[in-house]
Amino acid sequence: MTEPLISLSHVGKLFGDGQVRALQDVSFELRPGEFLSLVGPSGCGKTTLLRIINGLITPEEGSVTVMGRKPEPGPDLAMVFQSARLLPWRTVSGNIEFALALRGHDKAERRQRALALLGAVGLRDFADAFPHQLSGGMQQRVGLARALAVEPKVLLMDEPFAALDAMTREVLRRELLQMWARRRMAIVFVTHDIDEAVYLSQRIVLLRPRPGRIDEVVDVDLPEPRWQHDPRATPAFAGLRNHLWDRIHAMARDGEALEELAAAFPMEVIEKPSR
């Protein structure tokens, strides 16, 4: 068994001077080349987990190691956000070169690699356009190209397709799978879309909210490559998705019970964690 790329053990995170608990006792490992999804309703700390892995914030409890070290922002990990977060004053190519410069590539090489990556996401002709001239889907492709440009060991994706229209989303999912099949970096993919998680990933960490903690880890044993054998019409896919939905409905029932409890004991303040 190979060493895990990332391992979290008993991670807990508190916000607002310790008044709001965002995460509690979260432990899981990411294996090399694995596609792992973090799924859960809002308020379950998915994005917080991603930011902890990236080293943008530090958890109060438990420990996190990324490739054997304490996590810190850097080019071993690359992030794709829900909005593309491109620098609007730089060209498409310039945005990718920005990430490459942080990795210490020299100038000529940066341009060359940026163009190669834009070719890979089908945007070579837009290298010298500014982000505002691109559609949302194209901008998100640039965001993906920027993340891939630094050749990360792990790609962190925070609901990258959530803001796109259904058709663009479907096209980009397929492209992501192809990109992953070719490069085999590990991916941590945050989403609240169950179907998306089952379609894309090999393993799903289902989280429950208030405070965010692991509900269940589900292996997705569906044939690959999935863009060739679309699993979404198969009984196995339906089984997984129904199972996950059952768990989420159970969470909702617990949530209701919790609210009833809060109403019965008004002294007990049950706070909603803010993200």
Add this chain to the structure above:
Amino acid sequence: MSEETVRPAPGTVSAAQLEARGHKRRQRETTLVLGAQILIGLMLLSGMYLLNATAGKLFMPRPDDVLAQSIKLWSDGTMLKALGESLTVLVLGYIISAVTGIGLGIFLGGFRFAGRVFDPFVNALNSTPGAAFIPLIVVWFGLYTEAKVVLVWNAAFFPILINTAAGIANANRELVEMGRAFGANRRVLFRDIMLPDALPSILSGLRIGAAIATVGTVIAELTMAQSGLGGLLAQAGNRFQMDKYFAVVIVLMILGTAITATLRYAERRIGRWRATT
């Protein structure tokens, strides 16, 4: 080829036709705007003649007298010398306020602690009318060029400072987090994300500052040792030479417009990546 084959299906409009229509409409509008502006200009001129005829040349000079005075003042070098003196004060004061305003603005905007500490002082000084400082400036710096430069600096400094600080402090958090996630250190975050993001705000500070600096220059020249265009203005006004007075006002008008237009152009050029192009 007969005409029949190129005619599009009924009800459709070719791109070229649409383009031609749009062009025609824009042209018509430009003509209309220009015509209205010329009309208003003519009305102002005839209004001047009318006032001159009814109330006398002390009340309103005749436009052709103003023109004659302008030609005289320009040809004997009086206007050029005054313009030179004014521009010296204006440009020196403005450059110093731009450098200090942007510098201190970056400091106050970039370091939240410093920004909070200095906020009430900056607000108090900014809210005080610039003219209130004239006696103090005179006592400290005298009546000549240095004092005038200080007055101009004092006038233009605050809008530049405040806009720079606000631009840096409100730099897009999402972009900053993106930079951090990719491993940018504080220096790179500042240089490559916060500063470019603040540039539009800094430029509008510079534009407002330039307009105020022009006002400050004239005030300095009127109230301190008379010199430059402001001095010429006072001279003509005190002797009730209204034609000369108007000749100077026209130069000031053109100067102010030119400065604002130049900075607007710079703003547009530098901000060309924005969606509003």
